[in-house]
Amino acid sequence: MIHDHVVVGSGISGAAVARALIENGARVLMLDGGRGGDPDAARVPERDFSSLRAEDPEQHRWFLGDRFEGVPWGPATHTLTPPRAHVIADTERWLPFGGTLARMESLAYGGLGAAWGAGCAAYTPAELRATGLDPVAITPAYEAVAQRIGIAAEPDDLTRYCGNGLTTVQPPLVMDGSIAALRAAYARHRGPLRAVGAHMGKMPMAVLTQSLGDRGATPYTDMDYWADHGHAVYRPWMTVDALRREAGFEYRSGVLVLRFEEAADHVAIHVRPLDAGPDEIVRARRLILGTGALGSARIAMRSLPGIDERPVMTNGYTIAPCLHVRRLGRALERHRTSLGQVEMYLDPRGTGEDVRMVSIFTYRSLLLFKLVKEVPLALAEGLGIFRTLVPALLLVTINHPDRPSPGNRLRRVPDATSPTGDRLESQLSRSETDRAADAACERRILAAMRRLGAPALKHQSMPLGSSVHYAGTLPFGDGTTPGTLGPDGRLAGTRRVFVADGSGFLALPSGGLTFTLMAWAHVLGSRLAARGSDA
Amino acid sequence: MSSAAATSSPSAPGADDARRIAHGLIGEDPDPFEIERWRRAVALVALPLDRPVDRRLWALARRGGPWMGLVDAGLALLDPWSPVRHRLYLMLAVLEASPSHVARFEARDTPPMAALAALAWHGVRGALRALLGLALVAGIRATTR
Numbered sequence: 025m026i027h028d029h030v031v032v033g034s035g036i037s038g039a040a041v042a043r044a045l046i047e048n049g050a051r052v053l054m055l056d057g058g059r060g061g062d063p064d065a066a067r068v069p070e071r072d073f074s075s076l077r078a079e080d081p082e083q084h085r086w087f088l089g090d091r092f093e094g095v096p097w098g099p100a101t102h103t104l105t106p107p108r109a110h111v112i113a114d115t116e117r118w119l120p121f122g123g124t125l126a127r128m129e130s131l132a133y134g135g136l137g138a139a140w141g142a143g144c145a146a147y148t149p150a151e152l153r154a155t156g157l158d159p160v161a162i163t164p165a166y167e168a169v170a171q172r173i174g175i176a177a178e179p180d181d182l183t184r185y186c187g188n189g190l191t192t193v194q195p196p197l198v199m200d201g202s203i204a205a206l207r208a209a210y211a212r213h214r215g216p217l218r219a220v221g222a223h224m225g226k227m228p229m230a231v232l233t234q235s236l237g238d239r240g241a242t243p244y245t246d247m248d249y250w251a252d253h254g255h256a257v258y259r260p261w262m263t264v265d266a267l268r269r270e271a272g273f274e275y276r277s278g279v280l281v282l283r284f285e286e287a288a289d290h291v292a293i294h295v296r297p298l299d300a301g302p303d304e305i306v307r308a309r310r311l312i313l314g315t316g317a318l319g320s321a322r323i324a325m326r327s328l329p330g331i332d333e334r335p336v337m338t339n340g341y342t343i344a345p346c347l348h349v350r351r352l353g354r355a356l357e358r359h360r361t362s363l364g365q366v367e368m369y370l371d372p373r374g375t376g377e378d379v380r381m382v383s384i385f386t387y388r389s390l391l392l393f394k395l396v397k398e399v400p401l402a403l404a405e406g407l408g409i410f411r412t413l414v415p416a417l418l419l420v421t422i423n424h425p426d427r428p429s430p431g432n433r434l435r436r437v438p439d440a441t442s443p444t445g446d447r448l449e450s451q452l453s454r455s456e457t458d459r460a461a462d463a464a465c466e467r468r469i470l471a472a473m474r475r476l477g478a479p480a481l482k483h484q485s486m487p488l489g490s491s492v493h494y495a496g497t498l499p500f501g502d503g504t505t506p507g508t509l510g511p512d513g514r515l516a517g518t519r520r521v522f523v524a525d526g527s528g529f530l531a532l533p534s535g536g537l538t539f540t541l542m543a544w545a546h547v548l549g550s551r552l553a554a555r556g557s558d559a
Numbered sequence: 560m561s562s563a564a565a566t567s568s569p570s571a572p573g574a575d576d577a578r579r580i581a582h583g584l585i586g587e588d589p590d591p592f593e594i595e596r597w598r599r600a601v602a603l604v605a606l607p608l609d610r611p612v613d614r615r616l617w618a619l620a621r622r623g624g625p626w627m628g629l630v631d632a633g634l635a636l637l638d639p640w641s642p643v644r645h646r647l648y649l650m651l652a653v654l655e656a657s658p659s660h661v662a663r664f665e666a667r668d669t670p671p672m673a674a675l676a677a678l679a680w681h682g683v684r685g686a687l688r689a690l691l692g693l694a695l696v697a698g699i700r701a702t703t704r
Binding site: 079 | 682
């Protein structure tokens with residue numbers, strides 16, 4: 025049997041491209057690791073954080089994990105809460121990885137999107153062009169995706185940086201008291217801050233504030249890191265759940281796509297069952313890779329000669345806890361969201377180029393013990409300090425843009441201990457020039473925070489890759505150079521293999537790529553369906 | 560490793576250790592479920608006390624009272640990711656994820672001056688403990704092979 029379209033991966037890109045194909049009348053088989061299915065998140069009681077903390081004797085199961093996997097020890101890194109830990113299940117075994125990139129990949133149902141922070145930055149036309157995408161095609165795709173997944177947003181000072189072309193939106197998330205006070209401070213200092221390139225507002229968020237289909241509005245339980253209460257936050261598995269009810273869609277989980285080879289009239293896809301059984305070959309008229317920039321590059325490197333080394337990009341990432349002085353002693357409201365409620369963009373030259381995206385979070389539902397270990401004091405003292413400080417604490421995360429750099433590479437190397445016989449090795453560093461530019465921008469951002477009454481307590485650059493944004497491993501080109509994509513997303517050296525994720529991006533703006541991944545996958549899926557599977 | 564196996568080792572924690580440590584951290588006793596949860600956490604994920612100095616410091620910390628705070632404070636400066644601190648940290652996590660002690664972890668509305676006073680109190684006490692703990696831990700490290 026030869027399938028019309030095989031989509032690999034159920035995450036942000038795979039779900040979006042499959043949906044576009046199905047909506048345009050194509051038939052799709054999705055091959056997926058399918059780990060988890062998010063059963064833990066469904067078990068967390070649908071109650072607000074404060075009630076659950078005060079009354080639920082089982083809370084240790086989700087807050088700490090049955091094997092205490094939610095109690096990290098050592099310097100702060102990007103970790104998942106226990107109910108989200110299935111997102112990275114089995115990746116160490118099946119997707120071995122080494123080197124300097126702090127990688128996160130997924131074999132889960134819904135991929136990394138099952139733990140996504142829901143920020144939906146629409147790139148500006150200039151950013152889209154720099155990324156290698158056509159603004160004329162992507163801008164309406166943003167709108168189409170927004171209508172389907174539900175976006176909360178409002179026009180403000182950030183619209184020109186991250187709200188490009190969005191008109192169908194729901195009301196914005198309600199701010200908690202700390203964020204509202206910060207916004208009020210921004211309103212007071214808006215002129216001088218804008219003069220130095222600092223702009224504040226709300227990034228569009230893939231969170232419902234009004235019901236949409238069978239999904240409900242956010243209940244403001246402050247449990248967003250632990251559960252998907254009401255399905256208010258969009259997750260790709262919701263799309264795949266819906267697709268599985270469609271006649272033209274078939275879903276197969278528990279498999280890893282190893283490589284492909286093209287025949288005269290089809291692609292032979294080599295597939296390995298994750299649990300048991302011999303390798304198999306699945307045949308398709310078209311293969312569409314949507315496993316993320318690392319995963320798609322891995323499959324391409326195994327399948328095509330001469331591309332064992334690939335470029336890679338990732339957003340640099342810095343965390344700065346700030347003390348919102350005027351909020352000292354004022355506890356946060358019971359009903360709030362844990363997600364980012366306000367962002368700042370620093371436009372260093374006022375040109376819209378090289379902007380830095382800053383997300384600002386208040387802190388409560390990730391619990392105090394994770395903070396207490398970060399201060400050089402006895403734990404009892406640290407607890408006393410953070411219990412007082414936390415309502416006034418703002419976690420400021422700074423994302424830097426990235427562009428291709430000769431030193432930033434991925435290599436596929438043989439590895440006899442790996443079940444696939446290979447692993448990816450990364451070599452990444454930030455150039456001195458980029459570091460200096462990052463540092464200068466961070467100083468300006470933290471100066472803006474001071475002006476808003478929230479000086480930084482600490483300032484820590486995280487390992488490269490901690491943003492969990494990866495791109496540019498199979499960059500867009502003319503479609504003939506090995507290891508690149510054509511403008512239509514076709515992998516050079518193939519006739520029937522396309523890439524729906526961020527592998528093709530030529531630049532990585534700071535705003536977070538997830539919304540653009542969905543828009544690009546939507547465009548690609550619509551175009552491929554229009555061509556028919558034999559074209 | 561099972562809890563039973565854990566208690567068979569001289570450095571494995573018992574219920575009395577749990578009570579002393581919990582008291583040192585938040586001034587409250589753990590309930591039997593929390594004690595068992597902590598012992599299980601230590602058995603499952605605590606870093607091993609491989610070095611003699613860790614075993615000496617652990618012996619001191621498990622006495623509770625001021626000793627625990629001093630060992631913790633000294634290690635926070637000299638060896639923040641020490642296996643001894645890890646055991647204390649696991650207890651802190653267990654206590655926080657329990658409804659019995661929520662008041663010890665929850666922020667409440669307080670006048671700003673009271674919040675500042677609380678910060679100053681913990682800061683001064685923390686600094687004093689750090690000085691004494693530094694001397695204690697450094698001394699033990701210097702005299703332990």
